[in-house]
Amino acid sequence: QVTLKESGPALVKPSQTLTLTCTFSGFSLSTTGMRVNWIRQPPGKALEWLARVDWDDDKFYKTSLKARLTISKDTSKNQVVLTMTNMDPEDTATYYCARTQLHATGIHFDYWGQGNMVTVSS
């Protein structure tokens, strides 16, 4: 059974750095083809993909946010960590981690965590 769960602060101040952890089970990020992503959703708005780390430690970022994002994995702990620097009130959102696998039909997010709501406010 595949599960993912996000953990991190509910409130951060503007200019601070956000650190979120995704702890997963039911698969290994050392298995060929496995990938974990971070996706966010501001209240009432669309989903926005942020970053991805692959089984071979390849990393991909949303172009417009690349300077602020860092994704890393700890295979032994079954965790993926996302850091986002210089937080702004516009970064207020629910942050999800989601799994993808290498698939002939492309990248689709087949399992999601429950989300971690982050509010940026002083």
Place this chain on the structure above:
Amino acid sequence: DIQMTQSPLSLSASVGDRVTITCRASQSIITYLNWYQQKPGKAPRLLIYGVSNLQSGVPSRFSGSGSGTDFSLTITSLQPEDFAIYSCQQSYTNQFNFGPGTKVSIK
């Protein structure tokens, strides 16, 4: 960057209705298009991947079609549990943009 648009952005329908939602990409994404369902306060759920492949456990009343830039999601007989927001997502590029979502509500 590939932009994804959806129409309509909201619709009202009755149980038993046939509903079709359209998704358009700003350039060809061939068949790299997925659909998700999201209910209030919940994470999205994968419904369809690769335009028309039903994710395991998804009822057969959901179907998808299209290619290139124009895609659609159809629910053949709307059920009470189908009232939700539906979003498309492209995976042709490594930016994985989502559409704005279509809210399906009860008439």
